[in-house]
Amino acid sequence: MSAKFDPQELADLAASLSRVPETESTAQFLLAEAGRFYHQWKSDRLLRADEIPIPLPRKKALFPANCELEASFLSFRFRPGDQEHLPSQADYQVRVEGWLITSSAVYELQDHWRVDTHIEGIALEDGRGVPHEPHPFFHFQRGGHAQDAFANGATFIPSAGAAINGDWRGLFQCPGPRMPALPMDPILAIDFCIGQGDGKVWGRLRNIPEYFDLIERAQKRLWQPFFKALREPAFQRLWLGTFVI
Amino acid sequence: MIEWLLVDDKPDEAEQFARALSVKGMFVVTSIRAKDAEDRLGKGELRPSGVLMDVDLSSETGMRSTGPGMAQNIRVAQQRQSAPSFPIVRFSARARVLENIGHDSSSDDVFDLKIEKDGLSEIARQKVVQRQLFGVTEVYHAAGGEFDLLTFVGLDDKHWSLWGHLAFEREMANADRPHLKAGRIIRLLVHPGVLIDEDLLAIRLGIDRHQSKSWSQLLDELAPIRYSGVARDHFPRWWARGLEDWWLDLSPPQPLAGSSIEERHALLTRYHSDLRRLEMPEESPGDRPWRTCLLTLEEREEIIPVDPSKGVRITPRETLPPWMDPFVAVLGRALQSRDDPRLDRADLDRLSRWAKRGSR
Numbered sequence: 166m167s168a169k170f171d172p173q174e175l176a177d178l179a180a181s182l183s184r185v186p187e188t189e190s191t192a193q194f195l196l197a198e199a200g201r202f203y204h205q206w207k208s209d210r211l212l213r214a215d216e217i218p219i220p221l222p223r224k225k226a227l228f229p230a231n232c233e234l235e236a237s238f239l240s241f242r243f244r245p246g247d248q249e250h251l252p253s254q255a256d257y258q259v260r261v262e263g264w265l266i267t268s269s270a271v272y273e274l275q276d277h278w279r280v281d282t283h284i285e286g287i288a289l290e291d292g293r294g295v296p297h298e299p300h301p302f303f304h305f306q307r308g309g310h311a312q313d314a315f316a317n318g319a320t321f322i323p324s325a326g327a328a329i330n331g332d333w334r335g336l337f338q339c340p341g342p343r344m345p346a347l348p349m350d351p352i353l354a355i356d357f358c359i360g361q362g363d364g365k366v367w368g369r370l371r372n373i374p375e376y377f378d379l380i381e382r383a384q385k386r387l388w389q390p391f392f393k394a395l396r397e398p399a400f401q402r403l404w405l406g407t408f409v410i
Numbered sequence: 411m412i413e414w415l416l417v418d419d420k421p422d423e424a425e426q427f428a429r430a431l432s433v434k435g436m437f438v439v440t441s442i443r444a445k446d447a448e449d450r451l452g453k454g455e456l457r458p459s460g461v462l463m464d465v466d467l468s469s470e471t472g473m474r475s476t477g478p479g480m481a482q483n484i485r486v487a488q489q490r491q492s493a494p495s496f497p498i499v500r501f502s503a504r505a506r507v508l509e510n511i512g513h514d515s516s517s518d519d520v521f522d523l524k525i526e527k528d529g530l531s532e533i534a535r536q537k538v539v540q541r542q543l544f545g546v547t548e549v550y551h552a553a554g555g556e557f558d559l560l561t562f563v564g565l566d567d568k569h570w571s572l573w574g575h576l577a578f579e580r581e582m583a584n585a586d587r588p589h590l591k592a593g594r595i596i597r598l599l600v601h602p603g604v605l606i607d608e609d610l611l612a613i614r615l616g617i618d619r620h621q622s623k624s625w626s627q628l629l630d631e632l633a634p635i636r637y638s639g640v641a642r643d644h645f646p647r648w649w650a651r652g653l654e655d656w657w658l659d660l661s662p663p664q665p666l667a668g669s670s671i672e673e674r675h676a677l678l679t680r681y682h683s684d685l686r687r688l689e690m691p692e693e694s695p696g697d698r699p700w701r702t703c704l705l706t707l708e709e710r711e712e713i714i715p716v717d718p719s720k721g722v723r724i725t726p727r728e729t730l731p732p733w734m735d736p737f738v739a740v741l742g743r744a745l746q747s748r749d750d751p752r753l754d755r756a757d758l759d760r761l762s763r764w765a766k767r768g769s770r
Contacts, residue, residue: 173756184732186576372654374667374700375736378719381668 170245170350170386172202172212174379178352181376187366188359190218211254212243212351219355222261222362232265232274239358243351250348250390251302251403254282257354258309277312280305280346280354299407301345307338345405348391352383412437412547416462416501417447417477419470427462427501427527430536437540444470444480452483454493459547462501462525465510476510477502478517485520488589495554495588497522497546497596504528513752515727522546522596529711545644546596552640553592562595564639565649573635573649575604575733595640602701603734605637605647613688613699613715614653614666616674621686628682632656670697688715693742695765696720703740705747714740722761723754741765 176199183192194217205211216238224234237259244254258279265272283300319326323335349357360367370376394400402409414431416439418424424441431439444467450456461484465477475483477500487493500507500521507526511517523546529535552562559582560570570579578598585591602610611632612619619625635652637645657666662677669677675687690699696717703714704724722744724737737752741761744753 180736186732189732368654368658368665369651371665372651372667374698374718377665377668 169249170352170383172199172206174352174383175199175202175212177375178355178379181370181373181379182355184373185366185369187220187363188370191220191355191359194218210245213241214351215240216260217241217355219259219358220363220366223365227263229265229272229274232263232272234261234263237261237358237362239355241351241354248390248394250387250394252282252348252350255303255348255350255354256281257349257358258311259358260311275312275315277309277315278305278307279309280349281343298341298343300343301406301408302404303346303348304343305346306340306343308340345408348387350383350387352379353387356380356383411435412459412544414439414460414462414543414547415447415451415456415458416441416464417444417451417467417480418442418464418501419444419467419473424464427530430530431462431540431543433540437544444473444475448473448475448480448483451480452487452493454487457494458496460497460499460543460550462499462543463521464506465500465502466506478511478520481517481520485589489587491587495550495592497550497589497592499543499546500524502527513727518728519593522593523600541644545599545641546592548641548644549595549599550588550592553588553595557588557591562640563598564637564642569649569652572655573604573651577732578604581731598733599637599641599645599647601734602650603731604650606650606653608646608648609713610702611648611653613702614650615678616669616671616688616699617678618686618688623684624682625685628678628685631681667698667700671699672697690715690717691740691742694720694740695768701735701738703743704737705739705743705750714743716740720761720764722757724752725754726752 175195179192179195179199182188182195194214198214202212202214205213217240219237219239221234221237227234240258240260242254242256243252246253256279259277261276263274263276265274280303281300282303315321316324318324319328321327322329323333356367356370359370371380395404398409414437416424416428416431418427418441421441421443428439428441431437439462444464447456447461451461461481463477463481467473467475467477467480481498481500484493484498488495498521500517500523504526507524523542525539525542530539559579560567563570563574565574578594581594582591585594598604606614608619612625615628617625617628622628632648632653635649635656636642637647637649654666660677662669662673664673666674671688671690675685679685688699690697691714694703694714694716696719698717698719699715700718701716701721703712703716703721706712706714716738718738720741721738722741724739726737730736739747739753744750744758745762745765747753748758
């Protein structure tokens with residue numbers, strides 16, 4: 166069996182995804198982009214995809230109540246490292262879009278979360294310098310640049326510029342915590358997003374043996390050596406950063 | 411009385427097949443010359459319950475049409491409603507099919523079923539075919555009346571959304587003639603995907619059903635996921651996703667597709683003591699069987715379980731609908747048929763390397 170990630174696996178994944186109605190559009194995207202993935206991989210050893218449609222999260226325990234979900238997307242940048250279990254870049258950004266319509270207003274809603282790659286002591290890519298807060302090598306965090314752009318405007322509420330009066334309660338968001346995360350290749354990331362969004366759809370996919378096999382192979386390729394490497398203090402520090410004393 | 415016609419260019423041979431397939435007082439098959447059939451079937455002068463159609467009709471003097479050509483003309487007449495809806499089943503020797511049709515899929519949709527003449531001298535095989543023809547007749551009969559998909563397949567809305575498939579529902583929405591509706595339902599019943607037969611059911615459960623005294627007891631337990639729609643007595647089937655749900659209710663550590671034979675067997679024998687584990691044939695590596703080998707099925711009607719992670723994908727002649735299971739070949743057999751252009755080269759290379767490493 167191949168021990169290395171092969172972008173052809175994304176086309177194989179698409180074949181399984183196309184068998185479940187909720188993941189048909191994910192499959193179509195991956196198949197349409199298969200040629201580009203192959204070219205990116207061959208020329209730059211990089212895989213990049215913007216806005217892959219992924220199944221909507223199940224309508225359960227959503228906030229705000231009575232909102233309607235409309236679309237959900239995954240974007241990623243993946244670049245392998247010298248060691249198969251330690252990609253040099255494995256960034257994933259998820260955006261969920263929805264609406265809340267009341268008798269007097271229409272609210273356009275978005276939810277953002279991401280898994281970022283960051284090496285301790287290295288300046289952030291956006292020029293903000295070396296951060297004071299510890300950033301594990303791969304970390305989960307809410308928000309992202311797309312959220313910044315969405316929230317940046319007078320129609321965003323709550324915001325200083327919003328024309329709204331009276332006393333209201335709202336939620337705000339801090340940049341932390343940055344939770345250590347496992348490295349994921351695009352196969353595992355797509356599986357993770359589907360699983361987190363809709364366990365029923367995920368259950369169906371995992372009963373497609375070709376899908377199960379792809380995920381199993383990806384986990385063995387990436388996670389087994391990763392867990393093994395975690396026995397080494399130097400690797401623990403590399404993954405968790407300055408958390409490790 | 412159900413009355414089928416057998417269109418063939420060899421009267422003596424046709425007569426023998428007609429006799430072999432008839433069931434006294436219930437089901438009669440009558441052979442008819444190709445020219446006669448061509449003149450009368452498309453015009454609606456004959457109203458059979460179904461037609462068995464030979465592929466090669468060239469032995470009959472003056473006959474220019476082929477079986478698929480004549481079948482296509484009948485379908486056009488059925489579409490125009492100048493002929494009644496009845497099933498058309500391809501009925502030919504395997505060699506004649508290979509010679510006349512080969513890998514050309516253009517006539518696939520015309521036929522509701524494809525039955526080979528080979529092996530029909532055996533009583534057991536005759537009974538299997540009779541059962542299929544009864545079933546197909548029943549489906550056509552039901553499709554000619556008021557049609558409701560859920561009633562037809564015997565599920566309520568909730569269970570169809572869990573065990574059915576949206577893509578199939580879309581296909582049915584486009585079927586505006588009884589023969590189109592019936593054809594799609596027959597495909598649902600015959601091709602593994604949404605529904606699976608008893609052989610595949612046992613394979614997915616990791617059980618050798620012929621060696622297991624508790625098999626019928628297990629089948630009783632699976633009654634809630636058994637197909638209960640039209641032609642259920644002739645096509646014993648189970649809902650594939652129903653089986654997966656049933657398995658999850660047993661609280662297994664893995665979904666059924668991800669469990670090994672040993673894990674499947676271990677969990678089932680907690681409830682049913684006399685179940686024999688399925689043994690994978692030597693030519694079929696892997697321990698998570700899920701599909702059957704298309705090559706051995708085509709060549710000798712032999713059912714060999716395949717673990718898809720160790721099987722070779724087969725490119726179908728035409729794109730399969732998403733509700734249908736993909737085709738796969740058992741590795742040992744695929745390695746013997748390397749020249750078959752349908753076999754996935756990447757799988758062959760990958761698994762050949764794997765097999766060589768394993769044999770060292």
